[in-house]
Amino acid sequence: MKIAILGPGAIGSTFAWHLSRAGHDVTVVARGARLRWLEEERAIVRGDGERAGVTVASSLDAATPWDIVLVTVLSPQVAAVLPALRASAARRVMFMFNTFERLEPLRDAVGAERFRFGFPGGVFTLLIDGRIHPQVRAGTTVDDADVAQLFNAAGVPTVVERDxxxxxxxxxxxxxxxxxxxxxxxxxxxxxxxxxxxxxxxxxxxxxxxxxxxxxxxxxxxxxxxxxxxxxxxxxxxxxxxxxxxxxxxxxxxxxxxxxxxxxxxxxxxxxxxxxxxxxx
Structure with a gap:
């Protein structure tokens, strides 16, 4: 699958590592110091040195028909990326972050047919000097059975919850x-x-x-x-x-x-x- 990840911090980088190692074509969209670090490495690197190659970009390519875009920025940062997501040719957009707010504005922004939401409840990762130090357990939850299958096959135990x-x-x-x-x-x-x-x-x-x-x-x-x-x-x-x-x-x-x-x-x-x-x- 062709996958983009917006916000490759600790959580996004963990998903990028697993999905890349599972054989998917993963592009990470970063900014600032994280972008510069990734541009040098061209990979997500674990603390033990294990690497997973990724494509690195500073913006989401709107013309690419991504199979899925994972949005792993923090909730207050989402508004800044909505225009790019709205314009994207992505088939699915899955938001993944902690929030108490209503989800309808996000659904309206990208379209109900593309909107997905999940939470990486089983992923606990520290990002230290550019490298990830992950603990991946059961607990990740999504509202799409196909995405759950994708994550499970990549080594991230995931269950489905529609609500x-x-x-x-x-x-x-x-x-x-x-x-x-x-x-x-x-x-x-x-x-x-x-x-x-x-x-x-x-x-x-x-x-x-x-x-x-x-x-x-x-x-x-x-x-x-x-x-x-x-x-x-x-x-x-x-x-x-x-x-x-x-x-x-x-x-x-x-x-x-x-x-x-x-x-x-x-x-x-x-x-x-x-x-x-x-x-x-």
Whole structure:
């Protein structure tokens, strides 16, 4: 397949590496220092030195009938690339990023027949000195069975969920408190206090209340179960999780993403968001 990836940062580069190694024709569209690094290497390079050759470009070729364009930029950066996506001859455009916002504007921008959405929930990657250090597990979720098959064949375990709007909002409600705790843990070098865990548990509950207030289901089932746990149980789980390597790893990603998600939920339902604002890093 002929695949373009807009935004080959940590996540986009991981998909580019796997898809290229699976034999696909992959073009990465980058800018700034990342573009310069990729132009020199002409490959995605893992931390262990393993390489996957890619074509490097500074803009998306509108005339190329891409089988799929993966958009792995951050949510605030999407508006800047929509004109190029709208003009593109791509057969499918799959957006892949964290958001709580409505998906309809993206669908309208590229056309319902081309629009796809997914989330790389099983991909955790650090980008260090231009090289990727990936951990790829189960958890990536998309709304297109063909794309799921493509990713699975490339070594990225992927499942299908048709209601990605509900899935994304549920995921945002769950991860914002986890990422906020991670920021604390990474800075402190130690887990949170019980009181801090309780504050984040209140934010956890508030996020799911906002999801329900917008008429969305809590998806997938495992998150639905966690959303119904008693507050003291959630507090205990957050307190324990803050003492794991996973929490510290989340903190290494920085505060920008949990801030963004909390701000989105506050915009969506300011009357319910006070507990979330209380944990905004």
């Amino acid at each position: 990605m709007q509900s899935w994304l909002r549920s995921h945002a409600a769950m991860v914002a408190p986890l990422m906020s705790i991670g920021v604390i843990v990474h800075a402190r070098g130690a887990g949170v206090t019980w009181e801090e865990a309780a504050t984040h548990a209140r934010a956890f509950a508030a996020g799911f209340e906002i999801v329900r207030a917008h008429g969305n289901a809590i998806l997938p089932t495992a998150i639905g179960v966690s959303a119904r746990l008693p507050r003291v149980v959630v507090t205990a789980l957050l307190w324990m999780m803050s003492r794991t390597k996973m929490s510290s790893d989340l903190g290494r990603l920085g505060a920008a993403e949990p801030r963004m998600l909390i701000d989105m939920m506050n915009t969506a339902a300011p009357q319910l968001a006070a507990p979330l604002l209380a944990i905004r890093p």
